[in-house]
Amino acid sequence: MTYGATILDAGGLRLSADEKAFFRDADPFGFILFARNIEDAEQVRALCGDFREAVGRDCPITIDQEGGRVQRLVPPLARQWLPPLEHVQRAGAGAERAMYLRYRLIAHELHNLGIDSNCAPIADVACAETHEFLKNRCYGEDTQAVAAIGRAVAQGHLDGGVLPVLKHIPGHGRATADSHLDLPHVASRPELLEQTDFAAFKALNDLPLGMTAHLVYDAYDNRPATTSPMMMQLIREQIGFDGLVMTDDISMKALRGSLTDITRDSLAAGCDVVLLCNAPLADRIAVAEAAGAMTAAAQTRAEAALAARRPPADLDIQAAEDELAALMGGQVYG
Numbered sequence: 001m002t003y004g005a006t007i008l009d010a011g012g013l014r015l016s017a018d019e020k021a022f023f024r025d026a027d028p029f030g031f032i033l034f035a036r037n038i039e040d041a042e043q044v045r046a047l048c049g050d051f052r053e054a055v056g057r058d059c060p061i062t063i064d065q066e067g068g069r070v071q072r073l074v075p076p077l078a079r080q081w082l083p084p085l086e087h088v089q090r091a092g093a094g095a096e097r098a099m100y101l102r103y104r105l106i107a108h109e110l111h112n113l114g115i116d117s118n119c120a121p122i123a124d125v126a127c128a129e130t131h132e133f134l135k136n137r138c139y140g141e142d143t144q145a146v147a148a149i150g151r152a153v154a155q156g157h158l159d160g161g162v163l164p165v166l167k168h169i170p171g172h173g174r175a176t177a178d179s180h181l182d183l184p185h186v187a188s189r190p191e192l193l194e195q196t197d198f199a200a201f202k203a204l205n206d207l208p209l210g211m212t213a214h215l216v217y218d219a220y221d222n223r224p225a226t227t228s229p230m231m232m233q234l235i236r237e238q239i240g241f242d243g244l245v246m247t248d249d250i251s252m253k254a255l256r257g258s259l260t261d262i263t264r265d266s267l268a269a270g271c272d273v274v275l276l277c278n279a280p281l282a283d284r285i286a287v288a289e290a291a292g293a294m295t296a297a298a299q300t301r302a303e304a305a306l307a308a309r310r311p312p313a314d315l316d317i318q319a320a321e322d323e324l325a326a327l328m329g330g331q332v333y334g
Contacts, residue, residue: 001027001057002293002294002299003027003028003029003293003294003299003302004026004027004028004029004288004291004292004293004294005029005267005272005273005274005291005292005293005294005295005298006026006028006029006273006274006275006276006287006288006291007028007029007030007031007032007062007246007273007274007275007276008023008026008028008031008032008276008284008287008288009031009032009033009034009037009276009277009278009284010031010033010037010047010050010051011036011280011281012036012037013036013037013038013039013043013047014043014046014047014050015047015050015051015054018281019054019281020050020053020054022281022284022285022288023051023054023055024054024055024056026285026288026289027055028055028059028288029059029060029273029294029302030059030060030061030062030117030273031051031059031060031061031062032061032062032063032064032119032275032277033047033061033062033063033072033115034072034277034278035072037072038072038073038077040077041077041112041113044077044113044114044115045113045114048061048113048114048115049114060116060117060163060305060306060309061114061115061116061117062115062116062117062118062119062163062165063110063115063117063118063119064118064119065078065106065109065110065118065119065120066081066084066119066120066122066137067081067082067083067084067087067102067106067334068081068082068083068084068086068136068137068334069083069136069137070137073109073110073113077109077113078106078109079105079106079109079333080333080334081102081106081332081333081334082331082332082333082334083136083137083334084099084122084136084137084138084139085126085135085136085137085138085139085140086136087099087102087328088139088140088149090328090329090331091327091328094327095139095145095149096148096149096151096152097152097323097327098324098327098328099139099149099152099153099156100152100153100155100156101156101320101323101324101327102153102156102324103118103120103121103152103153103156103157103160104156104157104159104160104315104320105315105317105320105321105324106118106156106157106160106162107156107157107159107160107161107162107312108160108312108315108317110160110162111160111161111162111312115162116161116162116163116309117162117163117164117165117209118157118162118163118164118165119165119167119211120153120157120164120165120167121139121149121150121151121153121154121164121166121167121204122137122138122139122150122167122168123139123146123147123150123166123167123169123171123200123201123203123204124137124138124146124167124168124171124172124173124197124200124213125138125140125141125142125143125146125171125173125196125197125200126138126139126140126141126146126173127141127173127174129174129176130173130174130175130176131175131176131177131178131184132178133178133180134172134173134175134178138173139153143195143196143197143199143200144203146200147199147200147203147204150166150200150203150204151203151204154166154204154207158308158310159312159313159315160312160313160315161309161310161311161312163208163209163305163308163309164207164208164209165209165210165211165246166201166204166207166209166210166211166241166243167210167211167213167248168211168212168213168214168248169201169210169211169212169213169225169235169239169241169245170193170197170198170201170213170217170225170231170234170235170239171193171196171197171198171200171201171213172184172213172215173197174186174188174193174197175213175215179213179214179215179248179252179253179254180252180253180254181253181254182253182254183214183215183216183224183253183254183255183256184214184215184216184254185215185216185218186215186216186217186218187218187219188217188219189219190219190220193217193219194238198234198238198239201235201239201241202238202239202240202241205239205240205241205242205243206243207241207243208243208244208304208305208308209243209244209245209246209305210235210241210243210244210245210246211245211246211247211248211275212225212226212235212245212246212247212248212266212271213225213226213248214226214248214252214254214255215254217231220234223269224254224255226247226248226250226255226266226269226271227255227262227265227266227268227269228269229268229269229270231269232245232269232270232271233270235270236270242301243301243304243305244272244273244298244301244302244304244305245270245271245272245273245301246271246272246273246274246275247266247271247273247274247275248275249275249276249277249278250262250263250266250274250275250276250287251276251277251278251279251283259276259279259283259286259287259290260286260287260289260290262274263276263287263290263291264290267291267295272294272295272297272298272301272302273291273294273298273302274287274291
């Protein structure tokens with residue numbers, strides 16, 4: 001079975017008849033959830049069942065549940081977390097363990113609802129110029145510390161039966177524009193990028209899934225990394241990431257052109273899967289048609305990623321919460 005080279009979403013709380021028919025034919029690799037898709041636990045489980053029934057397999061279902069500003073599940077379905085950077089700062093020397101526990105608990109929440117992937121960790125290394133949309137989602141300004149915390153975050157997911165998605169490869173921390181609205185340019189010289197931004201991702205290059213950054217690295221190319229063959233080669237060879245690479249959402253304003261052109265350019269550059277979010281059904285159909293089926297190499301990476309899914313390890317929730325509270329000085333939730 002060869003999967004479609006897309007990750008798509010649903011328009012509402014359950015799949016429409018048209019969506020079911022489309023997903024059955026297009027067979028996207030996986031799906032992503034947003035706030036509009038979430039009402040209560042029973043409904044989320046039913047929607048996840050709709051997705052898997054439509055494609056006839058145990059496809060991955062992901063979500064953006066970083067905590068802080070970016071979390072689709074909120075109380076009473078899930079804990080309301082502090083922004084990641086604040087969490088790291090409060091935990092201090094215990095940041096790695098605290099972030100492991102945080103995301104182990106998040107993984108428990110997700111898996112309980114039928115969600116088996118999460119768009120985290122973020123290995124973007126923050127700096128003084130990091131745009132506000134990203135700054136408090138990062139784990140700090142020190143490359144080694146960011147990589148170590150990123151490893152803890154990934155392990156928390158994996159121990160909870162949830163696949164982590166490493167983002168935003170090869171590094172979004174130096175961007176001074178919001179890629180949801182504009183195309184950022186990073187003018188830093190290669191030597192600096194290799195020692196800092198790229199190095200954090202290199203330390204995590206064994207993770208099963210990754211997401212690209214929609215920004216231009218002026219020292220390398222004049223195209224966004226997502227659609228740049230040069231940057232995708234750098235991700236594969238210099239950073240050494242051999243997991244499944246999905247684009248960030250191709251409907252973001254950083255990318256210019258039609259959705260079908262962006263789809264073709266992303267896959268031609270070397271991305272394995274195209275992520276399209278918040279689009280009408282006609283656009284989802286057009287993107288799926290433009291993407292077609294995965295390449296043989298992408299299919300191999302997809303199967304390897306799915307093989308990394310494991311049943312959750314046992315978790316004493318009360319003990320994890322108590323340990324986390326101790327590490328955080330009592331201030332755990334937002």
